[in-house]
Amino acid sequence: MINITLPDGSVRQYPKGVTSYEIASSISEGLARNVLAAKVNDTVWDSTRPITEDATVQLLTWNDDLGKNAFWHSSAHLLAEALEDLYPGVKFGIGPPVENGFYYDVDLGDRTFSQDDFAKVEQKMLELARNKSEFKRREVSKAEATAYFTEKGDEYKLDLIKDLEDGSITFYEQGNFTDLCRGPHIPNTGFIKAAKLMNVAGAYWRGDESKKQLTRIYGVTFPKQKELTEYLERLEEAKKRDHRKLGKELELFAFSEKVGMGLPLWLPKGTLLRERLEQFMRKAQVRAGYQPVVTPHIGSKELYVTSGHYEKYGADSFQPIRTPNEGEEFFLKPMNCPHHCEIYKTRPRSYKELPVRLAEFGTVYRYEQSGELHGLTRVRGFTQDDAHIFCRPDQVKEEFMKVIDLVLYVFSALGFEDYTAQISLRDPENKAKYIGSDELWEKAESAIIEAAAEKGLRTVTELGEAAFYGPKLDFMVRDALGRKWQLGTIQVDYNLPERFQLEYIGADNAKHRPVMIHRAPFGSLERFVAVLIEHCGGNFPLWLSPEQFAILPISEKYQDFAQQVYDRLAEMDIRGFVDNRDEKIGRKIRDAEVKKVPYMLIVGEKEQEDNAVSVRRHGEGDLGSMAVDAFIHLFQSKIAEMLNN
Numbered sequence: 001m002i003n004i005t006l007p008d009g010s011v012r013q014y015p016k017g018v019t020s021y022e023i024a025s026s027i028s029e030g031l032a033r034n035v036l037a038a039k040v041n042d043t044v045w046d047s048t049r050p051i052t053e054d055a056t057v058q059l060l061t062w063n064d065d066l067g068k069n070a071f072w073h074s075s076a077h078l079l080a081e082a083l084e085d086l087y088p089g090v091k092f093g094i095g096p097p098v099e100n101g102f103y104y105d106v107d108l109g110d111r112t113f114s115q116d117d118f119a120k121v122e123q124k125m126l127e128l129a130r131n132k133s134e135f136k137r138r139e140v141s142k143a144e145a146t147a148y149f150t151e152k153g154d155e156y157k158l159d160l161i162k163d164l165e166d167g168s169i170t171f172y173e174q175g176n177f178t179d180l181c182r183g184p185h186i187p188n189t190g191f192i193k194a195a196k197l198m199n200v201a202g203a204y205w206r207g208d209e210s211k212k213q214l215t216r217i218y219g220v221t222f223p224k225q226k227e228l229t230e231y232l233e234r235l236e237e238a239k240k241r242d243h244r245k246l247g248k249e250l251e252l253f254a255f256s257e258k259v260g261m262g263l264p265l266w267l268p269k270g271t272l273l274r275e276r277l278e279q280f281m282r283k284a285q286v287r288a289g290y291q292p293v294v295t296p297h298i299g300s301k302e303l304y305v306t307s308g309h310y311e312k313y314g315a316d317s318f319q320p321i322r323t324p325n326e327g328e329e330f331f332l333k334p335m336n337c338p339h340h341c342e343i344y345k346t347r348p349r350s351y352k353e354l355p356v357r358l359a360e361f362g363t364v365y366r367y368e369q370s371g372e373l374h375g376l377t378r379v380r381g382f383t384q385d386d387a388h389i390f391c392r393p394d395q396v397k398e399e400f401m402k403v404i405d406l407v408l409y410v411f412s413a414l415g416f417e418d419y420t421a422q423i424s425l426r427d428p429e430n431k432a433k434y435i436g437s438d439e440l441w442e443k444a445e446s447a448i449i450e451a452a453a454e455k456g457l458r459t460v461t462e463l464g465e466a467a468f469y470g471p472k473l474d475f476m477v478r479d480a481l482g483r484k485w486q487l488g489t490i491q492v493d494y495n496l497p498e499r500f501q502l503e504y505i506g507a508d509n510a511k512h513r514p515v516m517i518h519r520a521p522f523g524s525l526e527r528f529v530a531v532l533i534e535h536c537g538g539n540f541p542l543w544l545s546p547e548q549f550a551i552l553p554i555s556e557k558y559q560d561f562a563q564q565v566y567d568r569l570a571e572m573d574i575r576g577f578v579d580n581r582d583e584k585i586g587r588k589i590r591d592a593e594v595k596k597v598p599y600m601l602i603v604g605e606k607e608q609e610d611n612a613v614s615v616r617r618h619g620e621g622d623l624g625s626m627a628v629d630a631f632i633h634l635f636q637s638k639i640a641e642m643l644n645n
Helices: 020-027 029-034 065-086 115-129 142-152 155-162 225-241 243-249 268-287 301-307 309-316 337-344 393-413 438-454 525-536 556-571 585-594 605-610 628-643
Strands: 002-005 011-014 037-040 043-046 055-060 101-107 136-140 169-174 177-180 194-204 213-222 298-300 329-332 356-365 381-391 418-425 459-463 472-478 484-493 515-520 549-553 576-578 599-603 612-617 621-627
Touching: 011 020, 020 029, 020 037, 020 055, 037 065, 043 065, 055 065, 065 101, 065 115, 065 169, 065 177, 065 194, 065 213, 115 194, 136 142, 142 155, 142 169, 142 177, 155 177, 194 225, 213 225, 225 243, 225 525, 243 525, 268 356, 268 381, 268 393, 268 525, 298 301, 301 309, 301 329, 301 337, 337 356, 337 381, 337 515, 381 393, 381 525, 393 438, 393 472, 393 484, 393 515, 418 438, 438 472, 438 484, 484 525, 549 556, 549 585, 556 576, 556 599, 556 605, 556 628, 585 599, 599 605, 599 628, 605 612, 605 621, 612 628, 621 628
Parallel strands: 002 055, 418 459, 549 576, 549 599
Antiparallel strands: 002 011, 037 043, 037 055, 101 213, 136 169, 169 177, 194 213, 298 329, 356 381, 381 515, 418 472, 472 484, 484 515, 599 612, 612 621
């Protein structure tokens, strides 16, 4: 018998060789019907694979991200089986799951593949799925794998096999299709009830432009047709909310080829929105004890060599900026942290003044490939709400928890309610890619894990996702359409203080090394604004909206009164405009609704006599007439409620 530990901590005994499916069956038939795969000792396995020793087991269903991964990985194999049936001689590259679905890179020879071919492939996939073919795992030798794909004539699989160690190679078979694959997979194809091909693109084999371009076919599948229908509806809604579309319609930002790809231009309304975000964060930071600093947009090569950024990110930086002095090199700033280390070093520090918290809205530059640029979410120049906390080792956990509080305050004020904290740790199998000692890494990782636990955060742990200099806590937010975004990050760093020889004088009058915490609740302002636009569909929180009101005079003779109301609201730092166009009031209201202006204040003869405004709320309609000061009180109370003041 072996001991199986379940997620709730309970331990059950089963015969050696028990499968995860059998474990699920012993709990309930309903669970067994829904198990797609299982996490066995931190590795995802097929639910039909025998377990031969004591293990911790988590049963995975469609409700688990890892369950979806197994489902979509299996769907990629189903797509390949359908393609092999419809296009004899097709050759296969790789077919992994992705965040929403899967893709397979294929070589169709001289044949072309377009959206016109989607329907017949989808139909074939569902036809094959109904066969309920089992996904069978088989261990093979390197020689056997090589012989199989040599006979099949699939050079891409042979290229993959070259990098594999003998004794670690597995095949998966379903129906008439066999693939080189480490798995895991769902029990059989019958779980797949709905399939949709989403896109087709070109992709160079192994990402190498000198190699052949393959056809990359993207798809998505679901265990129910209803879920596919709902997914496609969400995609349509996402198109309406696309931040590039709304950014243009709401006149927030633009791009210019003359300025350069990936370098956003903030228009007046977008600048108002951006500045309000900065003011909001500055105010919160002052309350939390941060000191503002400003650093240059460039730095000498020596600065980034010291920090380690040159070694790690040199290829992703812009070309050096050379000066008339030979050998002198500067780089556009890829990070703010090295500059802040130098600010810390400007004078001796005592243990009594720690923590030192330095904050900057610093613009940094990274050279992204043109094909990777995407609106504001992927740019070449972006501004971080960056701060670095220099503290004593005994202050790390407390400071980390204070930063968590700040991040959650930001999310609350902006309507992000569904989030998970991702604890990003080192890859224990590839420690060479990180700088710093094992001891320092273990201290940093423990501080993050303990702080997240004490704050009661819902967490997931990802190995290999740490920054090269330290572990981090990333906040993964789901927007109104259920999409996941990484917003906000906190990182513990014992290594940069070492590299920059940062010190403080301790209570023992000896020199000690501070610990550094990197934090950016927004992350990139550009990316944050993009996500926010799509999350709220351009209907920004009232306190953040660039234009909070539109005053709509019924006719020209009420324009002077409209201006008086505008001036009174401006005195109270309420932003908006007067629509003095020679248009009927119905047209003015419609245009203000399209611009998503939160409040429309209509003024005519009665309003002028009563020093009042007739108030309409965007998306809600008429709120009735009220005195100007009464509207100001209503407005301010709404803002205070949103910001918890």
